[in-house]
Amino acid sequence: MRLEFTKMHGCGNDYIYLDCLKGMIDNAPELARRLSPRRFSVGSDGLICIAPSQVADATMRMFNADGSESAMCGNGIRCVAQWLYEHKVAGDEMTIETLAGIKHLSRKGEGIWQVEMGAAEFEPALVPVKGLGPDPVINRAIAVDGLPWQVTALSMGNPHCVTVVEDVQSLDLERIGPGFENHPAFPEHVNTEFIQVMGKNHLAMRVWERGSGETLACGTGACASAAAAVMLRLCEPDTDIALDLPGGRLTIRVSEDWQIRMTGPAKTVYTGVVEV
Incomplete structure (x- = not known):
């Protein structure tokens, strides 16, 4: 069978996009x-998969490289918005349904989209985190493969573990990442963000994504990193925070009540056909 697809990326976080508006496919994993x-x-x-919705302009279904499904993808949802805009399904303002709820997006320029990402959740049951007590995991020490790390755990519709490091570029994520992803404290596995404070409201970040390994960017991870940095008083609330990722820059704003807004690029790379 010949399958038409669109290759898109947001800050180098690249996915294969399928037009499923006439009906969701049953073999996505x-x-x-x-x-x-x-x-x-x-x-x-x-x-x-860009699928139909009864309550929004479209539905986004996101599957990691290992076939596991995630509730939300910040870079992916901007690309879905760009696809819907390019195909004249929706205009400068739109809503997209995800497993993490309905998200509102606004076009802010050529290939630039702003997403209302919802609230960061620190409640352990909502991340989820298990075995670390009833209190939110904020700058808490845990052992990963026998080594101590200070971590902050939160959810952006998917689970995140954020840790502050002195030099993010020197980390061997291929060695470190799997220990975080499969740590028993995270029963649904976890996306892990390693952040370095570069200046006032300016962070550098690398990410190990559950099911995919290191990626060039992670939108929900950038939001989680900014929220954790505000919680740790490394960055200020209600202020634009610049997140530098290997694939580019995202701008995140965290409100006093932990509502998060993300702004960044989305780009169509090419369209193609593959035999499946």
């Missing part, structure tokens, strides 16, 4: 596993 390997197939961080 298998396709994510088959099409995501780099050099052996199309190559991507995963697969995103």
Whole structure:
């Protein structure tokens, strides 16, 4: 069978996008596993299906490279918005349904989208975190592969673990990341963000994404990092926070009540057809 697709990325976080507006496909996890390997197939961080919605302009279904489904993808949802805009399904303002709720997006320039991401949740049951007590995990010490790390755990519709480091570029994430992703404190596995304070309201970040490994960017991870930095008083609330990722820059604003707004690019790379 020949499958048409669109390759898109947000700050280098690249996915294969499928037009499922006439009906959701039933083999998305298998396709994510088959099409995501780099050099052996199309190559991507995963697969995103653009499906119909009864309550929004469209629905986003996001599958990691290993076939597991995630509730939300910040870079992915901006690309879905760009796809809907380019195909004249929606205009400068739109809503997109996700497993983490309905998100409102606004076009802020050519290929630039702002997303109302919802609230950061620190309640352990909502992350989820288990075995670390009833209180929110804020700058808490945990052992990962026998080494101590200070972590802050929160949810952006998907689970995140944020840790502050002195030099983010020197980290060997291929060695460190799996220990975080599969840590028993995170029963649904976890996306792990390593952040370095570069200046006032300016962070550098690398991320190990559950199901995909290190990626060039993670939108929900950037939001989680900014929220954790505000919680730790490393950055200020109600102020634009610059997040530098290997694939580019995102701008995050965290309100006093932990509502988060993300602004960043979305780009169509190419369209193609693949035999599946």
